Amino acid sequence: MGVAGDNRIGVKTFEPEFHRISYHSLLPETKSKRVLTVAGVPPEKCAYALARYSRSPDSIVQSIDWVRTHDSQKFLESFYFQYGHASIADLGHVVVCLEGISELAATEAEDEQLWDGQARSSRYQDFGKSGFVSPPEFDAEQKARYLTAGQRLLQGYRKIHQAVHEHLCGKLPRPDDMKEDAYQRNITARAFDVARYLLFLGVPTGVGQVTSIRTLERQIRRLKASHYQELRDLGQEIAHACASTPDCAWDESVNLPVAPTLAKYVDSDTHLIQSRADLSLWAQQNLPPTAGLAVDAVDLLRPTDTMADITATLLFPVTDRPFRELYEMTEGWSRARQSEVMDVALRSRTRRDELLREFRGGLFAYDMVMDIGAYRDLHRHRRCHQYRQSFNGRLGFETPAAVLDCGIGDFYRDEMDHAMRTLAELPEPGSHYLLPFGARSRFLFKMDFAEAEYISRLRSGVKGHFSYREVAWKMKVKMEELEPELGRLIQATPPWVEDPLQR
DSSP states (O other): OOOTTOOOOOOEEEEOOOOOOOOGGGGTTTTOSSOOOSSSSSHHHHHHHHHHHSSSSHHHHHHHHHHTOOOOOHHHHHIIIOOOOOGGGGGOOOEEEEEEHHHHHHHHHHHSSSSSEEETTTTSSGGSSOOOOOOOTHHHHHHHHHHHHHHHHHHHHHHHHHHHHHHHHHHHOOOOOOOOOHHHHHHHHHHHHHHHHGOOTTSSSEEEEEEEEHHHHHHHHHHHHHHSSHHHHHHHHHHHTTTTTOSOOTTTOSSSOSSSHHHHHHOOHHHHHHHHHEEEEHHHHOOOOOOOOOOSEEEOOOOHHHHHHHHHHHHHSSSOOHHHHHHHHTTSSHHHHHHHHHHHHHTTTTOOOOOOOOGGOOEEEEEEEEEHHHHHHHHOOSSEEEEOOOOTTTBBBOOHHEEEEEEOOOHHHHHHHHHHHHHHHSOOGGGGOOOOOEEEEEEEEEHHOOOOOOOOHHHTTTOHHHHHHHHHHHHHHHHHHOOOOTTTOOOOOOOOOTTTTTT
């Protein structure tokens, strides 16, 4: 299929038939209105109608009426998938819910900057009765070991929730002006905040998302390129669902697939697969032994060397080194050496592939070691670029103060130690499913000051989980150390200021 007007022999062309109308030919009830709303239009047809609307003087009313009788699939095949008019796919939005997937899969699915959605909350739901997802990578013996360890963690989760609930009821009696049901909801939620440390990435959850067709395409391609089989299968299932009759429709007469053209063309992001493999091999063969640089759990840099910043960011996900160590090392390299890493990352790139997200930058770079549960919450912030290192469990785990306060610290540590030992003995990547929410891992968040202020202010509030409250407060402290005049503008709440009966 060639571009519109292509005269090559044997090339089938498609050119939208846009006709002109005058303003006065609008429908009587709409010609005097400046704001018109649109509802119930299938996503691909909506994208076609809005694309046509931008290319003709017609009202949206005429554009939608016209699209009713014309082939949106042919239009998208031509202008979006073949000619690269990517913004067209931003005009159609799709609601897709992912049910019964692992927490690991949910975290990876949500890893899109232009993404809107919600996952099931570990604060308001009891995850102890939902079972867990078994990694398809395991053989029978490995699966049996995983199941035993997973069942033990869930039993510990229920025991800790009960113990902390009883402890909090004794420590925090119900205020006279608080109703009993509200009090119990608050206490239960706070107990779940502690018990969730024994949840793990294999427990099932649900994710509801609203994305543009363009973001959905990128998500599917990325999932299909994952080294986790569950995610590769999930990417295929999303594409299949887009081409099928909707499972839920407000109006039963609407039974058109939400994005059938997308489902035909979306493929695996092979550049992403190959680039990570190439960078990992380069790092193994060329990086010197780690300097063992000691950095704080929350570290903040403001990179000034853009080439070194990009190079260090490319190497961060394929190593286990702090970002500061990588940045200071690459800052001392020649431009040729820095370019070599970039060339390795881009070796497999095709015309269709965007630059890897590591080539994007942020004014401030927060390198944070935190528990998986805190990352799961902070991961929802989209106005920043996020990178993570492997979920290998080698950084140990956190112990909530409430576990010690209610006298079950030894039990908790035994459960975590057993899970971490089992995880280390199982093969990757399936072993990652056993990683408890309390386990530490390293993450890099790059953002401008406005986002740093927003995260610190919002996530340090007394209604938040104590784990990410600590991280958010340290983000402010680090900003004050690096940029005192900016840091003083962040109105964050210290973690020692508490109101546990607020949610």
